[in-house]
Structures are given as structure tokens and as C-alpha cells.
Amino acid sequence: MMLTGKTNKDCINTEKEEYFGEDGLLYCGICHEPKEAFYPAGKELFGKRKHPRMCACHREEYEWLEKRARQMEHDRMVSLLRERCFSDKNMYNWRFENDNGLNQKMSVAKEYVNSWEENEKENRGLNFWGGVGTGKSYMAGCIANELLEKEVTVRMTNFAEILNELNSHDTDRNEYIQSLCRARLLIIDDLGMERSTDYGLEQVYNVIDARCRSNKPLIITTNLSLQEMKNESNIARKRIYDRLLSMCIPVQVQGTNMRQIEQKEKFRKFTEKKV
Ligand SMILES: [Zn+2]
Known part of the structure; x- marks a missing residue:
């Protein structure tokens, strides 16, 4: 159904152009469908032989209003989920459509979203690992925003935040980990x-372990190399990494340091202004 954005004003105009057909029914002057119908087999109700019906224009308007109401409800839901997902509003704009195209592995992130139902069912997560400033966080943020649009609940955070929260006196730790x-x-x-x-x-392990036992996917980003994670000699870290390696498929993100490019670009614009 094409939405023409009809308003009540259009309806009033429609009513002006109504006319009676040869069958004695009221017709719409725009779509020429009857706006009334006879009761079956010549029956009457409260002394009337006819009852109102919607013409095509009214049906279209009705569907448009319903669709708009659904859209508004969806937008409200997504904005609520977004607020719960991110602690930093800048991340709201980390979207595939805003990507600069320099990150070769962005296709992996898109594919993850496209196969979300299967990834969720199989409890399949990702481990974006690689050097500083290669866009790993941005990729993860794009996945989050795209899934939020599908009304999937996502939470994006980091261990500094988690540890702050767990060490705060006001926090019910179990409830926080459950959340x-x-x-x-x-x-x-x-x-x-x-x-x-x-x-x-110990706290980090508790969170990772709880998430693992919930049988739901986890995505991490890290500057640690896969080798560093696999060859860790410290036992406390080793058991964290082992858990992560069992839940998250490693994806190496290499190459261009986006932050350096952004810095260079800023510097270029600045010096151009000076000249
Ligand atoms: Zn009509």
C-alpha cells in the first residue's frame, strides 16, 4: 500500500464530492467506491436498509494511520533500548552508513548482523583483536546499533565501567551481573x-563465566593479540582468556590507524585555514 499521507482535511474534501448512485447508495467522489452497503437479503436494522462501509480512500488512510502508530512505537522502543545499551551518546552514530570504508573487516560485522538469528541460536560471539585505533570498537558499535533497530536488547560496556559498578557500595553485585x-x-x-x-x-572472571553460562553471545574488542591470549602464563588471566576463546570467534582487525588519519586530517584542515 502506497502511503499518500492523506489527512483529515482530504477526507472532508472527499465528503464534499460524495454522490448517490443509481442503486441508491452513497458513493465517494474520489475513488468511486460505495461508502454504504445494503444489509443482506433486503433486511433492515433499526428501520435502516443500509450501513456505512469504508471506501478505498478511507481504507488507505486507516492503514496509513495504523502504520504510523506502529512506526512511532518502534522508534520509541529503539530509543529506549539505545539508552540502555550505551553509556556514551557518541556511540549512537557508530553505524554502518557512517563508516569511512577503510576498515576491510567491516563486512564481517555486517555478516554477523545478517546472520544474527543463527549466531544467537548457536551462541556465537566475536573477538575483534588488533592494534590500537584500527576501528574495532566502531565495528562493535555498528553491530549494536543495527541490532537495536531490530529491537534486539544489546549492552555495550567495558571492564573499567563494570569494575566501577561492581565496586560501588550502591550496587547489588548479583543483580548487576544478571543484568x-x-x-x-x-x-x-x-x-x-x-x-x-x-x-x-576475579570479578572479570565472574562476569565472563556468568555470561558463558547464560548461553548468550558475547563480543569483545581487545588490543591483545591472539597469541598473547593463548600463551598467557598468569593463571588468573589464563582462565579468563580460555573462557573468551571458547565463546568468541577471533577476527583480526589490522591496518590503517583511524585515529592517526583523523588527527592528520584535523591538522591539514587547521593548516589550510592558516594559509
Ligand atoms: Zn474514496
Whole structure:
């Protein structure tokens, strides 16, 4: 059905152009469909032989209003899910359509979204690993935003935030970890535990382990190489990495340092202005 954006004003005009047909029924002057119908077999109801019916214009308007109501409800839902997903509003714009095309692995992120139903069913996550500034977080953010549009609950956070939350006196730890497990997709950005204490590592393990047992997918981004994760000698870290490696398919993200490009571009624009 094509939406023509009819308004009530159009309806009023429609009514002006109504006319009676030879059958004695009222007709719409625009679509020429009857706006009334006879009761079957010459029956009457409350002394009337005819009842109102919708002509094509009214049906179209009705469908348009219904579709608009559904769209508004969807938009409201997505905006609510987005607020719950991200702690930083800048991430709202991390979308495939805003991508600069320099990241070769973006297709992996798109494919992950396209096969979401299967990935969710198979509890299949991803591990975007590679150097600093290669766009790993952006890729994960694009996946989040695209799934949010499909009304999938996603939570994107990082361990600094998680540890802050777990160490806050106001937090019910179990409830907080459960909330991370409730999201259909959990994304933990910038996994790196170089400065973590034994206590911090224990907390990190508890979160990863709970997520693993929830049988729901997890995506992580990290500057650690796959070799570093596999060859870790510290036992506390090793058991975290082992869990992650069992849940997340490794995807190496290499190449152009986006942050350096952005810096160079800023510098170029700045010097051009000076000249
Ligand atoms: Zn009509």
C-alpha cells in the first residue's frame, strides 16, 4: 500500500464530492467506491436498509494511520533500548552508513548482523583483536546499533565501567551481573587487564563465566593479540582468556590507524585555514 499521507482535511474534501448512485447508495467522489452497503437479503436494522462501509480512500488512510502508530512505537522502543545499551551518546552514530570504508573487516560485522538469528541460536560471539585505533570498537558499535533497530536488547560496556559498578557500595553485585546476562548480546569493549589486581581479575572472571553460562553471545574488542591470549602464563588471566576463546570467534582487525588519519586530517584542515 502506497502511503499518500492523506489527512483529515482530504477526507472532508472527499465528503464534499460524495454522490448517490443509481442503486441508491452513497458513493465517494474520489475513488468511486460505495461508502454504504445494503444489509443482506433486503433486511433492515433499526428501520435502516443500509450501513456505512469504508471506501478505498478511507481504507488507505486507516492503514496509513495504523502504520504510523506502529512506526512511532518502534522508534520509541529503539530509543529506549539505545539508552540502555550505551553509556556514551557518541556511540549512537557508530553505524554502518557512517563508516569511512577503510576498515576491510567491516563486512564481517555486517555478516554477523545478517546472520544474527543463527549466531544467537548457536551462541556465537566475536573477538575483534588488533592494534590500537584500527576501528574495532566502531565495528562493535555498528553491530549494536543495527541490532537495536531490530529491537534486539544489546549492552555495550567495558571492564573499567563494570569494575566501577561492581565496586560501588550502591550496587547489588548479583543483580548487576544478571543484568549483563539478560541482554541478548553483550559487547565488552577494549578488554585489557594489564593493570588489574587479583581481585579485579576475579570479578572479570565472574562476569565472563556468568555470561558463558547464560548461553548468550558475547563480543569483545581487545588490543591483545591472539597469541598473547593463548600463551598467557598468569593463571588468573589464563582462565579468563580460555573462557573468551571458547565463546568468541577471533577476527583480526589490522591496518590503517583511524585515529592517526583523523588527527592528520584535523591538522591539514587547521593548516589550510592558516594559509
Ligand atoms: Zn474514496
